[in-house]
Amino acid sequence: MQYPVKEMKLPKDLSGITNGKLSDEMLVDIKPNGQMHKLAASAWAAMRSAAKKDGYILGHVGAYRPYDQQLSLFNDRYVKGDSGDSRKITRTFNGETYMLKAGMAPAGSPGTSNHGWGLAIDAALIIDDRTVQITADPDGKGPLKSGLDWLMANADKYGFSWEVKEGAQAEAWHIRYYPGDAIPEAVTAHHAAKAGASSPAPEPATVPAKKKSNPTPDLKRGDKGDIVKKFQTEMVKDGFEVKVDGDYGSATENIVKEFQKKHGIPETGKVDARFWEVLLK
Secondary structure, eight states, X not given: OOOOOOOOBOOGGGTTOOTTOOOGGGEEEOSSSOEEEHHHHHHHHXXXXXXXXXXOOEEESOOOOOHHHHHHHHHHHEEESOOOOTTOOEEEETTEXXXXXXXXXXXXXXXXXXXXXXXXXXXXEEETTEEXXXXXXXXXXXXXXXXHXXXXXXXXXXXXEESOSSSTTOOSSEEEEOBTTOOOHHHHHHHHXXXXXXXXXXXXTXXXXXXXXXXXXXXXXXXXSHHHHHXXXXXXXXXOOOOOSSBOOHHHHHXXXXXXXXXXXXXXXXXXXXXXXHHTO
């Protein structure tokens, strides 16, 4: 299989920055977890939303990788000299040649990976609450191949392309944000529509404003009903194992605390405005 590869440009704010050592201001949390450079994160959010509408829940098994993480990964996968692997995939690091071990996926030399710029992501699908890395799925059947087909048809609209066109180092799952500071139209349209949906036009002054219920109310243990079901459904979409029964019991409370810990929110076990903001981001 051949993957579309586009010339990559780095965002201007990465000029003079060391790969794998991005500041907190440059990074944005992404769903279902991890971080990316703010422009890539915005594009990922838009693409993930489009995929969800088509029935695919995109996840990943690798996004931004700090330098130390790149170094650890490299040491796990490569050895000096000849590893004995038939692919003979090599990298140069600190002036020495390393070869990829058998059964391992390639990785860049520390300080050279596009993961270190926060622009690359190893795409996956979330299926039955499991994160499954996208592959070419040789038999051509099932959601993994369908997910790859969806990316092949749509990734470029959101500014993503593959790293390697074909061969032993080509990876179905590894895509990177390539247009630099030029934000793709599909990304701009997604966020404009989202902003419009969250800020509806006011009703005419001649018509008394109708009192509207809060669509994202505070929730706590003991609450029940459709709003709890909605909340539980959103948690499932985000990759958490929650029983959608409309009952905010101890199991749901524990999942809430897990979510809060993961996102640096105070672990109260209660759903408030901040919780909804992060969940629906």
